[in-house]
Amino acid sequence: FxxxxxxxxxxxxxxxxxxxxxxxxxxxxxxxxxxxxxxxQVAREINVARETVIKSxxxxxxxxxxxxxxxxxFFVMTKSVDIRNRVFLLFDTFSAYKxxxxxxxxxxxxxxxxxxxxxxxxxxxxxxxxxxxxxxNYTYYVVLPFDYPEIADYLKYVPEERLCLTxxxxxxxxxxxxxxxxxxxxxxxxxxxxxxxxxxxYNCLTLVFCDTITEVPAELKxxxxxxxxxxxxxxxxxxxxxxxxxxxKGDSFLIIDDDDLVRLVEIANERxxxxxxxxxxxxxxxxxxxxxxGNGISVISTDFxxxxxxxxxxxxxxxxxxxxxxxxxxxxxxx
Numbered sequence: 076f077x078x079x080x081x082x083x084x085x086x087x088x089x090x091x092x093x094x095x096x097x098x099x100x101x102x103x104x105x106x107x108x109x110x111x112x113x114x115x116q117v118a119r120e121i122n123v124a125r126e127t128v129i130k131s132x133x134x135x136x137x138x139x140x141x142x143x144x145x146x147x148x149f150f151v152m153t154k155s156v157d158i159r160n161r162v163f164l165l166f167d168t169f170s171a172y173k174x175x176x177x178x179x180x181x182x183x184x185x186x187x188x189x190x191x192x193x194x195x196x197x198x199x200x201x202x203x204x205x206x207x208x209x210x211x212n213y214t215y216y217v218v219l220p221f222d223y224p225e226i227a228d229y230l231k232y233v234p235e236e237r238l239c240l241t242x243x244x245x246x247x248x249x250x251x252x253x254x255x256x257x258x259x260x261x262x263x264x265x266x267x268x269x270x271x272x273x274x275x276x277y278n279c280l281t282l283v284f285c286d287t288i289t290e291v292p293a294e295l296k297x298x299x300x301x302x303x304x305x306x307x308x309x310x311x312x313x314x315x316x317x318x319x320x321x322x323x324k325g326d327s328f329l330i331i332d333d334d335d336l337v338r339l340v341e342i343a344n345e346r347x348x349x350x351x352x353x354x355x356x357x358x359x360x361x362x363x364x365x366x367x368x369g370n371g372i373s374v375i376s377t378d379f380x381x382x383x384x385x386x387x388x389x390x391x392x393x394x395x396x397x398x399x400x401x402x403x404x405x406x407x408x409x410x
Contacts, residue, residue: 076104078112080121088123092131097140097156111141111149137161137214139189160188160390163213165205167197167221170333171362172379176241179383180217184390197221203229215390217241220248222292236395239386243292244397255385255398257377260298262402263329266375267302269404270357277355278325279309283316283335295359299329316342324348327355327410329375333362340369356409371407378403 076099080091099105112120117128132149135141139161141149162184166173181190191213195202206229209216216233218240220226224247230238240254267274274280282299296312303310316335320342330336336358340350348354350369358365361376382400389396 076112077120078117080123088121089127089131089134092117092121092128093134096131096135100140100151100154100156105151107151107154109151110147111151113148133211136211139212143211157187158189160184160215161213162188162190162390163209163216164190164192165202165216165218166192166194167219168194170360171364172360172376175362176379176383179380180387181383183384183387195221197223199223199225199229202226206230207232213237215239217386219243220245239389241382241386245292250397253389253395253397255382255389255396255400257402258294258399259292260294260301262377263295263298263375264302266402266404267299268306270373270406270410271306273355273406273410274308274327277327279311280327280329281310282312282329282331283314283339284312284329284331285314295331318342322346322348322354324353327357329357329359331359333358336372351408351410357404358409361405366407369409371409373407373410374405376402376405 078092078095080088080095082088084091086094096105096111111132114125114128114132118125132141132143136143136149138158140151140153140156140158142152143149162180164177164180177190177192181188184190193205195205206216206218210232214237216238218230218238219242220230220240221243222245226245227248230248235252238252240248240252240256242257244252244254244256280303282296284296300310302308315332316330316338318338320338322339322342328339330339336356339356343350343354350356357373357375359375361374365372365374377400385398385400388394
């Protein structure tokens, strides 16, 4: 087929090329698996610059309508030409609260958008490969970084106006990126201040926190220690809950990892300690299950649903924004 345009129209030439191909797919004259004419051929036949054709084909590729195969050209991949946003979402690992975020983002973007979810598992090589391979195949990129400074270089693969950071904004990154993030030190400090009277019921508050890149950032520990020091709270920091952990009446815990939470509840039950009276438990990051288990687990948590909705708004409105997502203490029966 030969692409046709009308240079007398006010519609940009690259958009006319895109529209022509989309209409051809919709009508059936262009089929899934067909090869598009080469960039040079189109530029020559309609007498436009190669850059104009590249811009059109790239827009189709970002929406997942065509795919570039090196040395062979662009192939039509789908009949679903109504997709307006194709979003690359890169998380660290899967969790229940990230599922809440993902669902909110997907639902808020609407039926004309696709969200492809990937995980880097805190592995810099995987992070780099996934991001590099994705460039050019999506209209927008939502990325959860971690404490590895070379990530600043990897993010340069993506046009800045199409990138939004989520959950974290590490200090090694320059300012200027769109982001919806948590400020962990301030968040935990303010949440503990709200829970202050409850904390005083107990003899000691233990933060169960492993200081590695795969855990919540070290800023959380800094905010915890600052609150306890300034308010005269007896505290300690532990790297985990062992199956034979010694806990006593009057102990209280801020638990980061849900596996530690399960072990702590099991130990308390074995020793006939009443959670919320004999010992106190606050978990970090809310999930639907924590609302109902044992009459409810108290949590410090950002609003992951709001985080997903806010990023969807940035994408749909083509905005640039850097937003601190709200965090709160939710008092339930466990504290």
